[in-house]
Amino acid sequence: xxxxxxxxxxxxxxxxxxxxxxxxxxxxxxxxxxxxxxxxxxxxxxxxxxxxxxxxxxxxxxxxxxxxxxxxxxxxxxxxxxxxxxxxxxxxxxxxxxxxxxxxxxxxxxxxxxxxxxxxxxxxxxxxxxxxxxxxxxxxxxxxxxxxxxxxxxxxxxxxxxxxxxxxxxxxxxxxxxxxxxxxxxxxxxxxxxxxxxxxxxxxxxxxxxxxxxxxxxxxxxxxxxxxxxxxxxxx
Numbered sequence: 001x002x003x004x005x006x007x008x009x010x011x012x013x014x015x016x017x018x019x020x021x022x023x024x025x026x027x028x029x030x031x032x033x034x035x036x037x038x039x040x041x042x043x044x045x046x047x048x049x050x051x052x053x054x055x056x057x058x059x060x061x062x063x064x065x066x067x068x069x070x071x072x073x074x075x076x077x078x079x080x081x082x083x084x085x086x087x088x089x090x091x092x093x094x095x096x097x098x099x100x101x102x103x104x105x106x107x108x109x110x111x112x113x114x115x116x117x118x119x120x121x122x123x124x125x126x127x128x129x130x131x132x133x134x135x136x137x138x139x140x141x142x143x144x145x146x147x148x149x150x151x152x153x154x155x156x157x158x159x160x161x162x163x164x165x166x167x168x169x170x171x172x173x174x175x176x177x178x179x180x181x182x183x184x185x186x187x188x189x190x191x192x193x194x195x196x197x198x199x200x201x202x203x204x205x206x207x208x209x210x211x212x213x214x215x216x217x218x219x220x221x222x223x224x225x226x227x228x229x230x231x232x233x234x235x236x
Contacts, residue, residue, distance in 0.1 A: 104142045106131075111170035112162045116233040119157045119200070130163055139164070158201050158232070171235035177208070182224040196232055204232055 115126065123137035141152045144161045148154070165171075180191065188206060193199035206213060209226050216224070 104139055106136075106139065106164045107166050109167050110164045111167040111172060113165045113170045113172065114233075114235060115161045115163045116236070117155055117157050117159045117161065119198070121157070122155065123152055126161070156203075158203050173234040175208075175234040176230045177227040178230060180226045180228045182220045182222055182226060184222045186220055186222075188220070191226070191228075195228055201232055204229065 115130065117126075123140050124134045127137040127140055128134040137152070140161060140163065141148060143164065147159065147161070180195070182191075188202035189199045192202040192205055205226065205228065208229065212224070212226070213220075220226075
């Protein structure tokens, strides 16, 4: 505007004429209208463009793990165990080579010898010690099954088993006794420990004095007489 004013002044226009010119110019500009919008052009209205951008494709339906179960194939683990053992059919026929399945008599002429079970004994050990063959424990079990019971693995110290021995070699000594006077505070456990060095041998005292102990309801009174063995095992 300043440059335009200087130009007018150089041309000889005064200030009044300049103001008049400016007024005419402003009025003419205010009467102009914008060209009509050509909707046939490639340019589209803004509102339509916004609507197109806002229109999105519908999302797929959500699926949950509980609605669709995918079955996985079972895992197969191969174990190399080698060939299966052959099936052996049981037979009831006795093997004549196994003497344990024959008669329970070891000798044609035999006598019964009393064997006292020691602490730590078991049938296999007794068979090995007395006969030199641990397999003969089955014989010992058959001879004493009524005393041992159904389980041959359980035997108790100071029991007496019957063992077959050749008659000429069998030990058949009978126990010898002496009288013991019960002292105040005595019981079978205490007497056995004092006399034989093992309190668990009280069972032999009970067997040897069963009648007299039953008559007192198992109560040992001072002055009572008991029979005690000179040796727990007379054949030892």
